[in-house]
Amino acid sequence: MAFPQLIEEDIQSFDKVLAELIAKSEAKLAMIVEKAGYLIHQHGNAAALDTTTLATLGSNAYNATHFMAQLVNEHNFASMYQQGEAYSTLILNIDQDCILVVIFGTQQTVGSMKYYAAPAVKKIGSNCRMQVRAARLRWT
Amino acid sequence: MAIINRATKELQLKIVYYGPAKSGKTTNLEQVHAHVQVPETTAKGKMTSLATSSDRTLFFDFFPLEATTIKGFKTKFSLFTVPGQVIYNATRQIVLRGVDGIVFVADSQYEKMGENIETFQHMQDNLKSLNIAIEDLPYVIQYNKRDAEEAAPVEYLEYVLNNREIHVPFFEATASKCEGVFETLNMITKLLIHKYLNK
Numbered sequence: 525m526a527f528p529q530l531i532e533e534d535i536q537s538f539d540k541v542l543a544e545l546i547a548k549s550e551a552k553l554a555m556i557v558e559k560a561g562y563l564i565h566q567h568g569n570a571a572a573l574d575t576t577t578l579a580t581l582g583s584n585a586y587n588a589t590h591f592m593a594q595l596v597n598e599h600n601f602a603s604m605y606q607q608g609e610a611y612s613t614l615i616l617n618i619d620q621d622c623i624l625v626v627i628f629g630t631q632q633t634v635g636s637m638k639y640y641a642a643p644a645v646k647k648i649g650s651n652c653r654m655q656v657r658a659a660r661l662r663w664t
Numbered sequence: 665m666a667i668i669n670r671a672t673k674e675l676q677l678k679i680v681y682y683g684p685a686k687s688g689k690t691t692n693l694e695q696v697h698a699h700v701q702v703p704e705t706t707a708k709g710k711m712t713s714l715a716t717s718s719d720r721t722l723f724f725d726f727f728p729l730e731a732t733t734i735k736g737f738k739t740k741f742s743l744f745t746v747p748g749q750v751i752y753n754a755t756r757q758i759v760l761r762g763v764d765g766i767v768f769v770a771d772s773q774y775e776k777m778g779e780n781i782e783t784f785q786h787m788q789d790n791l792k793s794l795n796i797a798i799e800d801l802p803y804v805i806q807y808n809k810r811d812a813e814e815a816a817p818v819e820y821l822e823y824v825l826n827n828r829e830i831h832v833p834f835f836e837a838t839a840s841k842c843e844g845v846f847e848t849l850n851m852i853t854k855l856l857i858h859k860y861l862n863k
Contacts, residue, residue, distance in 0.1 A: 529669075529670060530667065530669045530670060531670045532670065532671045535669075535671035535672070558667060558762065559761060559762065560665065560678055560762020560763075561678065561726075561744075561762070562667050562676045562678075562742070562762075564667070564669070574709070574710060577709065577710060577712050577726070577728075580712070580726050580728075580742065581712070584724065584758060584759070587758045587761060588723070588758050591754060591757075
């Protein structure tokens with residue numbers, strides 16, 4: 525039976541990419557979220573934030589908006605943005621399984637976030653992608 | 665689909681409560697949230713409900729629950745409900761994405777039998793659109809509202825809703841009194857843990 529498994533190297537790769545994104549963009553928090561709603565990895569300042577709920581709501585909001593776009597024959601859907609007064613949220617598609625959720629202060633612009641997030645999405649998608657490993661589980 | 669995180673030693677599983685409108689899906693989750701015994705307060709997350717102004721589920725109810733560590737792996741369950749009303753079928757499909765196990769909450773009342781059957785059929789269709797066959801997915805059936813005057817006998821409900829090649833576990837429940845709620849949850853978690861730990 526094959527199903528997604530994450531190993532230490534995956535998490536290290538995720539962390540490296542997210543740390544770089546946070547450092548360059550000055551975003552508050554970046555999360556890699558599976559589209560079923562699971563929080564896979566986060567980096568940044570998550571103090572006072574319920575990141576589990578945030579991840580679930582983010583993935584479902586993204587899936588719902590994607591579905592909505594398809595209903596109006598809009599097939600090029602790769603990101604969504606929520607503009608706040610203190611913090612805003614940018615959600616970007618990584619691949620068919622994952623999204624990147626970035627929370628940033630309104631002193632930063634969504635354009636700059638997209639600029640810094642684009643290479644991060646590419647790296648996560650190509651190098652650090654969650655893999656479906658055919659290996660059977662070995663419980664130790 | 666379940667995710668195994670070997671770095672954090674976690675197994676994440678998604679359970680969806682599915683059923684016709686007003687059959688008691690949200691009540692099930694509320695009772696679990698109110699009465700579940702956890703060793704640490706952090707093991708039980710906040711319950712989030714995206715509901716209409718009249719308290720009907722609009723998108724989903726959600727709450728994360730951390731279970732015991734088995735073979736060194738922490739098991740994390742994400743419990744979801746779908747909106748029962750037929751107009752929200754697209755939303756139900758979205759919530760079903762990545763589902764690992766289902767609790768089908770049927771309304772025991774005779775007058776709701778048509779809705780039970782129709783909702784079960786919709787569920788199969790929605791799963792099919794996600795390339796999931798019901799036969800491959802662990803699920804249990806809960807016959808809720810057993811205290812209703814017009815409740816049909818369990819044998820009848822079994823004949824109508826659980827008469828397939830694979831006979832799945834079923835439970836009688838009165839979710840509003842927390843009867844049968846934990847028996848149902850225990851069984852679906854048991855089926856899932858068995859599936860993922862023994863494969």
